[in-house]
Amino acid sequence: MGNGPVTDHRILWGVGTSRTLRALWILAELDLPYEHRRITSRSGETHTPEYTLLNPGQKIPALQEGDFVLTESAAIVNYLAGKHGAAKNLCPPSDPRLRARYDQWCFFCMMELDANTLYVIRKHEDLHALYGEAPAALLAARDGFSRQAVAAVARLKNGGSCAPFVMGEQFSGADILFTTCLTGAIRRNIELPRELHEYLARTTARAAYQRALAANQRP
Numbered sequence: 001m002g003n004g005p006v007t008d009h010r011i012l013w014g015v016g017t018s019r020t021l022r023a024l025w026i027l028a029e030l031d032l033p034y035e036h037r038r039i040t041s042r043s044g045e046t047h048t049p050e051y052t053l054l055n056p057g058q059k060i061p062a063l064q065e066g067d068f069v070l071t072e073s074a075a076i077v078n079y080l081a082g083k084h085g086a087a088k089n090l091c092p093p094s095d096p097r098l099r100a101r102y103d104q105w106c107f108f109c110m111m112e113l114d115a116n117t118l119y120v121i122r123k124h125e126d127l128h129a130l131y132g133e134a135p136a137a138l139l140a141a142r143d144g145f146s147r148q149a150v151a152a153v154a155r156l157k158n159g160g161s162c163a164p165f166v167m168g169e170q171f172s173g174a175d176i177l178f179t180t181c182l183t184g185a186i187r188r189n190i191e192l193p194r195e196l197h198e199y200l201a202r203t204t205a206r207a208a209y210q211r212a213l214a215a216n217q218r219p
């Protein structure tokens with residue numbers, strides 16, 4: 001893995017999860033060609049020797065470009081946006097403070113919304129047979145998501161009216177992460193503030209989101 005031979009052949013591994021949707025969405029926003037290897041989670045397909053060589057973590061999504069392999073959905077979004085986003089104004093900002101703000105949103109989504117809350121709910125609700133019943137952890141996770149959603153609205157408003165996107169007027173990769181966390185919460189019957197439904201109406205109306213949703217259908 002690393003600085004191997006330059007290759008145009010791009011492979012996206014994985015389908016059917018909110019994390020694979022993030023990768024498919026940025027590919028659609030950027031109109032990039034790719035081969036889609038539609039392996040699914042909890043099917044054994046992430047545990048084959050071939051895939052384990054690519055991603056020892058045995059999770060999807062993974063992006064492969066020759067001998068360069070990248071995992072973590074947020075890293076894939078930001079890599080592709082940074083590499084190919086100039087023409088569409090999708091590069092993460094280069095100004096240090098704007099970049100810090102962008103990173104703040106990305107880490108907030110991945111930690112506070114995804115890992116700390118949504119994934120806890122998934123593990124102890126849908127997958128309780130594997131991870132065990134944990135009613136107190138479930139309650140705390142649901143409550144935690146709701147509190148962080150309120151905090152997100154305050155940041156979007158920043159003392160005024162709600163910005164259309166997390167970085168202001170311009171849609172960015174951070175909106176891909178935020179949107180997929182919010183839709184994940186809705187699927188789990190977590191109530192969201194009105195402002196976040198209005199925000200979702202903007203982001204999910206994008207043609208690229210609709211194309212990514214179609215590409216993310218489980219086989």
Ligand SMILES: N[C@@H](CCC(=O)N[C@@H](CS)C(=O)NCC(=O)O)C(=O)O
Nearest residue numbers: 017019041042046059060061072073
């Ligand atoms: N932090 C990772 C999480 C990836 C992840 O947890 N993927 C799950 C599905 S959502 C997976 O592939 N699990 C392996 C399996 O179930 O076989 C990311 O954002 O990419």
